[in-house]
Amino acid sequence: MLNWLLIFIPIAVYLEFSQGNAVWIFVASMLAILPLAGLMGRATEELAIRAGSAVGGLLNATFGNATELIIAFFALKAGKLDVVKASITGSILGNILLVLGLAVFLGGLKHKTQVFNQKNAGILTSLLTLSVIGLLIPAVFDLASVNFAHVAQPADLDFKVSVAAAIVLILIYLGNVYFSLVTHKDMLSPHDDEEHEAATWSVPMAVGVLLASTVAVGFMSEFLVGSLEEASHALGLSEFFVGIILIPIIGNAAEHASAVMFALKNKMDLAVTIAVGSTIQVALLVAPLLVLLGLTVGQKMDLVMHNPLELIAVAAGIVIANSIARDGESNWLEGLMLLGVYVLLAFAFFYFPTVSAAAVH
Template sequence: MFLNLLLIFVPIAFFLEFTNANGTLIFAASALAILPLAGWMGRATEELAARAGSTIGGLLNATFGNATELIIAFFALQAGKIEVVKASIIGSILGNLLLVMGLAVFLGGLKFRTQRFNIQSAGLVTSMLTLSVIALLVPTVFDLAARQTEAAGLVERLDVNLSDATAVVLILLYVANIVFSLVTHKDVLSTADEEGEEHGPNWSVLRAVGVLLGATILVGFMSEFLVGSLEVATRSFGLSEFFVGLILIPIIGNAAEHAAAVLFALRNKMDLAMTIALGSTVQVALLVAPLLVLASLLIGSPMSLVVSPIEMVAVFAAVIIANSVVRDGETNWLEGALLLGVYVLIGSAVFFYPA
């Protein structure tokens, strides 16, 4: 696998970090090292899921699906780069809905005239996604309204309080979603693709756990190096931290997942491709974002879920077009091109957005 060749950047990143090399080189090496490590984390999780059964396996996949991005965001949170963390949350939602789904639909559509998927399953996920994104944006609307009547200092404290309450609600919704998907209605949401893809484990439990722990630890180190060199690298590349958080970090953190969705689409398994793109987005909104909010309290650097107007508009646009694509249960290459076009437009706006 091509990504495995990038493992050479793991020792390179350690060498550059501990020899106090140029920050730009550390950033580049760490980013490249994270790509294959994320892939190995995903492979180890799949092996454990194959042994644990569908219910526990689904929970494992849900838990570790966005682990790489969560680790990167946690170290950014520790470094006080709160705006980068919030941008990475929004960027992950945009990346999954527009880039991942767009590539899968576009490339699959070039090979197959029309691709179909379980409309009931996709519809339930998009409904959950719409509700969760609205919940994420409530603090932003609250902030805009409260600033009309209250002092900025008080509003910021209220923003944090509201975000904490929102985080708890979202985690409860995540638990409800897991129970619904894996227990009470798993027969409704199952697909022929999923049944055809089931396979026995190829690794022992010890090997899978060892790989998962080892990859997670290395991702932690790479994330710390990445965040520590972020400021130098952004200046060197002429990029804003906003662009890095919204565009680059989500792509780096979810590269292996992105590739899997496209490969399933090329095999005409659009059910699985949609599950990856939409399911990962729901995980970010219902689990990753609230966990980071609660973690910020423990770190002593409280983070609210208030985002910039451009982020708010971008998320609404992504959810609207994603809903329009999945509503009829089939896709073609033009719909994929539309999703990618919206992503490029948003990426361009963020690139030119004043630092």
């Protein structure tokens, strides 16, 4: 449906190499990433059809987050650490409020009340809570070291704690994968597996599209990040807002399409697994990987959220997602609640004043 936007790939390339206006480069790159993320999602779905619900949900979450990981890596390489951190927070909020909200709302409009595996949802939401707590520990450590231990320059300590947290979170993620695919692979309802439609792409074609789209996303991401500062200033947007709202929406395009599609087909097990599983993957894999990847490009990125609004937003998102997912049923009103919270937070982030890095401490 969005394939016509692929025309913006050559447009973005032309603007970049002809040193065109930064705003147009930013817009063209952003629009080009949307269909590429959609193609990555479609190729992943074709592979997931052959793999079953458990592996399928994992594949959708993984390659859905690949777009955002690539964008964040180029921002990290460019030294835009605040944008990277904001994109992590924005991805968590986008998945559990926007993606899940759209799936529950649109699926509920069509099917009134939808049911999904309560036990699986309970495990996912528990893991979601624990994973976000793991991300919040560095922020609490920073707050305590400054206000209780009176450390004047906590940056080095924050980085050491963040590296340790990154390693632990990745190990937890690997344990979750083993749990989901090996020891407790029957936790996802088999009902979804029985209703899978036939694959229309061959495996080589799906893999080829996936690889080609990933490479193209890499180029578009570099153009996007390169024009970010000038374009955001020209458009009157803060880099913080771009990082926490716009980049996650672009990066989550594949999850949007997949989760909503499965919800409309009344396959809420897959929709919930994709939305919540993607959030867990951001917290347990994407964020820690960015910390470790920072070491390879000479950037010391920690996991500290200095903005209290981010901390409150993440906590609020987790609370409402838990309350909606734990009973094993959903309806359109619950989806509207999730979307409403996301819109309120988006307005708060839009109007939040820009704070310089030097003023954080």
